[in-house]
Amino acid sequence: MxxxxxxxxKALSLLHHPSLSQSLTAFxxxxxxxxxxxxxxxTGDAQQNIFTTTRLLACAALCGSPDLSYAExxxxxxPAPTFFMHNTLLRAYSRSPADSPDGIALYVHLLRxxxxxxxxxxxxxxxxxxxxxxxxxGRQLHGHVVxxxxxxxxxxxxxxxxxxxxxxxxxxxxxxxxxxxxxxxxVSWTILVTGCSNSGDIDTARAYFDQMPSKNSVSxxxxxxxxxxxxxxxxxxxxxxxxxxxxSASWGAxxxxxxxxxxxxxxxxxxxxxxxxxxxxxxxxxxxxxSACAHLRALEEGDWLYELVKEIGFDGNVIxxxxxxxxxxxxxxxxxxxxxxxxxxxxxxxxxxxxxxGLAFNGYGREVLSLFWKMQLLGTTPNxxxxxxxxxxCSHSGLVDEGLxxxxxxxxxxxxxxxxxxxxxxVDLLGRAGLIEEAVHFVEGLPVGPHSGLxxxxxxxxRIHGEVELGREVAERLVELEPQHSGRYALLSNxxxxxxxxxxxxxxxxxxxxxxxxxxxxxxxL
DNA sequence: TTAGGGTTAG
Numbered sequence: 001m002x003x004x005x006x007x008x009x010k011a012l013s014l015l016h017h018p019s020l021s022q023s024l025t026a027f028x029x030x031x032x033x034x035x036x037x038x039x040x041x042x043t044g045d046a047q048q049n050i051f052t053t054t055r056l057l058a059c060a061a062l063c064g065s066p067d068l069s070y071a072e073x074x075x076x077x078x079p080a081p082t083f084f085m086h087n088t089l090l091r092a093y094s095r096s097p098a099d100s101p102d103g104i105a106l107y108v109h110l111l112r113x114x115x116x117x118x119x120x121x122x123x124x125x126x127x128x129x130x131x132x133x134x135x136x137x138g139r140q141l142h143g144h145v146v147x148x149x150x151x152x153x154x155x156x157x158x159x160x161x162x163x164x165x166x167x168x169x170x171x172x173x174x175x176x177x178x179x180x181x182x183x184x185x186x187v188s189w190t191i192l193v194t195g196c197s198n199s200g201d202i203d204t205a206r207a208y209f210d211q212m213p214s215k216n217s218v219s220x221x222x223x224x225x226x227x228x229x230x231x232x233x234x235x236x237x238x239x240x241x242x243x244x245x246x247x248s249a250s251w252g253a254x255x256x257x258x259x260x261x262x263x264x265x266x267x268x269x270x271x272x273x274x275x276x277x278x279x280x281x282x283x284x285x286x287x288x289x290x291s292a293c294a295h296l297r298a299l300e301e302g303d304w305l306y307e308l309v310k311e312i313g314f315d316g317n318v319i320x321x322x323x324x325x326x327x328x329x330x331x332x333x334x335x336x337x338x339x340x341x342x343x344x345x346x347x348x349x350x351x352x353x354x355x356x357x358g359l360a361f362n363g364y365g366r367e368v369l370s371l372f373w374k375m376q377l378l379g380t381t382p383n384x385x386x387x388x389x390x391x392x393x394c395s396h397s398g399l400v401d402e403g404l405x406x407x408x409x410x411x412x413x414x415x416x417x418x419x420x421x422x423x424x425x426x427v428d429l430l431g432r433a434g435l436i437e438e439a440v441h442f443v444e445g446l447p448v449g450p451h452s453g454l455x456x457x458x459x460x461x462x463r464i465h466g467e468v469e470l471g472r473e474v475a476e477r478l479v480e481l482e483p484q485h486s487g488r489y490a491l492l493s494n495x496x497x498x499x500x501x502x503x504x505x506x507x508x509x510x511x512x513x514x515x516x517x518x519x520x521x522x523x524x525x526l
Numbered sequence: 527t528t529a530g531g532g533t534t535a536g
Contacts, residue, residue: 122527124527155527187529222530256532283531290533323534326533352534353534421535
């Protein structure tokens with residue numbers, strides 16, 4: 001066999017280190033695990049040594065980019081997997097919702113094999129159960145905890161509380177907390193704070209927060225996040241200012257809070273301040289700041305953040321990548337958007353939707369379509385948002401037949417129920433192309449009542465294409481639909497003026513006055 | 527071994 005790579009050699013030398021975490025530092029990729037494993041098989045060292053097998057399993061399951069099917073293969077090929085190996089695999093399963101069902105299955109398997117779950121088993125399996133939000137199962141697990149005599153272990157109890165909290169069963173979490181006050185620690189308190197805040201009871205969360213015998217930065221950050229979620233951003237800021245020691249998550253929590261509450265400038269100011277102070281923002285903070293740039297169309301600030309990401313090292317994170325390409329697309333730098341998109345090792349529906357929207361927004365109708373086919377070829381199913389971007393892309397590029405075809409595809413092939421936005425896009429598509437009659441027909445045939453957005457798109461199209469009579473009809477319907485909306489009168493008046501129907505213009509002016517319609521700032525004439 | 531983070535339309 002070939003020689004081991006430098007990284008794999010290093011990994012081999014650390015494989016038998018007494019501490020698993022030391023071993024794990026050597027295995028940054030599963031390929032190292034595989035190389036070492038192959039080496040051990042060839043040299044005959046992998047055969048009998050259960051410690052080596054266990055360590056390989058742990059490294060495959062828990063390294064930076066784990067490969068669970070490889071870990072499972074090691075597990076299956078071990079004649080009598082030990083209890084520790086079960087716990088290791090359970091730990092790996094508990095890390096993602098997609099693997100949670102396997103975690104539950106392995107727990108059952110463990111019981112059937114005659115093992116007794118211990119204080120390590122329960123935190124993992126309870127966490128999987130919480131991710132599944134399966135309260136029925138969770139209550140059974142709680143019963144097992146009692147049966148196996150582990151209800152005095154603070155790790156186990158905290159995870160039972162966490163499970164109840166994830167299952168939106170906060171009453172049970174609080175009850176357990178009250179029963180376990182003698183062993184409760186700062187984690188138990190923080191779970192309650194988070195649980196209350198997630199269930200919308202921010203004041204109870206604050207009450208627990210104030211009662212805590214001791215706090216750490218996680219507790220403060222949880223409370224800051226909670227205030228951000230409910231829009232109490234000044235309370236969040238107050239805590240941020242008051243906390244004794246901030247870590248990068250504290251900054252991140254407030255930055256995210258600002259972005260969530262549409263305070264985009266504040267988010268950008270804060271991340272600037274953070275970096276100026278020499279703090280390194282975490283990925284969540286950068287994601288929120290990048291999203292703020294997207295909303296503000298702040299390309300310069302966005303470029304700066306991209307440079308920062310490259311400096312820190314882009315690890316292929318799908319959420320960060322999506323935020324970046326979305327920002328570049330919205331700011332009009334489609335080249336950079338495509339570059340980030342192509343650099344991303346993994347893409348999800350958000351990534352595809354953002355890239356499609358970016359192309360559509362910048363008028364690349366044909367490219368939108370080819371990206372859409374590529375997306376389907378690679379096995380990602382489009383959703384309702386995908387079609388909003390697709391239709392708007394077609395509309396802006398005058399691709400009428402393609403747009404109508406996509407609309408049919410959406411309802412027939414993908415069984416997606418159209419929303420008003422989809423209807424609006426079709427009206428826009430037909431209207432821009434001058435197919436006014438077809439657009440009117442389309443609107444009249446819709447299973448929704450009269451809607452101002454749809455009729456507005458129609459009237460706009462009539463004006464552009466000089467369809468005075470139809471435009472007047474539509475604008476009149478609009479005025480009656482929204483009698484307090486000054487823009488509707490403006491539209492009607494414009495259409496009449498373009499046909500030199502001055503008597504009509506005068507009538508609209510009088511109507512506006514009689515009905516005491518207030519002018520919306522920025523609306524054009526009258 | 528447990529607690530705190532984030533992306534897409536309009």
